[in-house]
Amino acid sequence: MTTDPTISLKIRTALAEYLKRDPDRILVTQHLRDDLGLDSMAVIELLYRIEEAFDLQIPDQDLVGLTTVGHVVSYVEKRLGKSAPAAPIKKSGKPLKATKQSKPSKPKSKKKS
């Protein structure tokens, strides 16, 4: 599956701005938590930015599959490609060639209420 360079760049730029690093150093293969060091709150902030950038609403049940940059890119492409309600990411076509299919992120909220 080829990724849309515009979408990919937008997402990597958003990440780069958040992480204060060069967009070129953000790779689609990188794991949001393990490689980029985003904690669960930071992932939520990132997705908030992405929702705004692409005028999307990402339902809670879709968060679970978004563990790599590539997952996010592929998810956004999928969502922009069709108008039906979003399917869970795991059903969204071919998986990206992620470096590691590491621990499916169980977003355990560390936040205290």
Add this chain to the structure above:
Amino acid sequence: MRARVVVTGLGVVSPIGIGISDFWKAALAGQSGITAISSFDPFPMDGYRSKVAGQVRDFAVERFIDSVHGERVDRYAQFGLVAAKEALADSGLQMEKENPHRIGVIVGAGMGGMVMGEREITQLYQQQKPHRVHPNFIPVITLNSASGIIAMAHGAKGPNLTISTACSSSAHALGQALHCIREGRADVVIVVGADASITPLVFAGFCSLRALSSKYNDNPEKASRPFDRLRDGFVMGEGAGALILESAAHAKKRKARVYAEVAGYAATSEAYHMVIPREDGLEVAHTMKLALADAGLTPAQVDYINAHATSTTIGDAVEVKAIRQLFKSRADKIAISATKSLIGHTLGAAGAIGGIASVLALHTGKIHPTANYDDPDPACALAGLSRSAQERRVKVALLNAFGFGSNNAAVVFKQTTT
């Protein structure tokens, strides 16, 4: 025997300077930090009765804090982070050598994260898009965001508390820190007072209360004039003050420089009215008396009072009445100054910044002027008030702070005997 508590570090963010050195120089010169509010972007000031405030200008947190901590919190907590960082550096405390569970943080804040708070509320009501509320909204507006982020920035794992009693918040933070160390629950407490709510809604709210000065919109420097006959309300300010409180034994062990001792504290309620003080001044006098008794001192020993003095008609007169009741003939021998004449009323930061002025009076023997005390109101006249800086030996200083909700606090500082 209860532990003695001393002040070993100071830090400040204020409308007359960021950093103790600039602040104190400007304060002694009687410099005013009150300026016109140009606009509340995106709408103009036309509809506001008051148009002046003590603003911290050109503040950018990244100039002071080189970590993500600054970006994650609202302006008031950013001020708090900067003041705490300065105070810790000033104290010489090296966190890596300390037991982190013995270092606490107690913050006084009246309004909290109103910059983001107002923005998000406005957007939600205008756009009706609940999913566009920022994910950081709750962590930012939660009133202990400053005490939390300061602890994170320095690895302070001891008691972490936030006191919110409107304008007396950080005087109580000082008092609670005193108790905390006295009782042996911490060796060091980073005490911070912070507020930054010169924001469209909060400012409008204080205007609607008819609490703010409105006659000096064209002459902002003249607007904050405690005890003066022509005062017409307080001027809002913003900022943060930080004081490192430490047990005297701990300070001695690490050979720290000691500014002063925090000797006594009292907290009372007038149980009277949400925003109006009792006009007889009895409760204010009682609060000062209790704080002095807690310090083991008598009214006859007080040399300096950092007055609450917000520049409101009733509040200033009540405070002077209370001072006369308690101190009797000594009232005119005590040096008095109103820090709010210089920086406006910084709400939750006021107690901490007034505390800094008190500690510096003890430490330097200098008392900053009360700006615009041009025509003493007979109801407020005290011989120890001056438009000029005063030099005199101060052995005992008293800090007053009163808050909406019928809330009073007084803190006593004294020269250290060691």
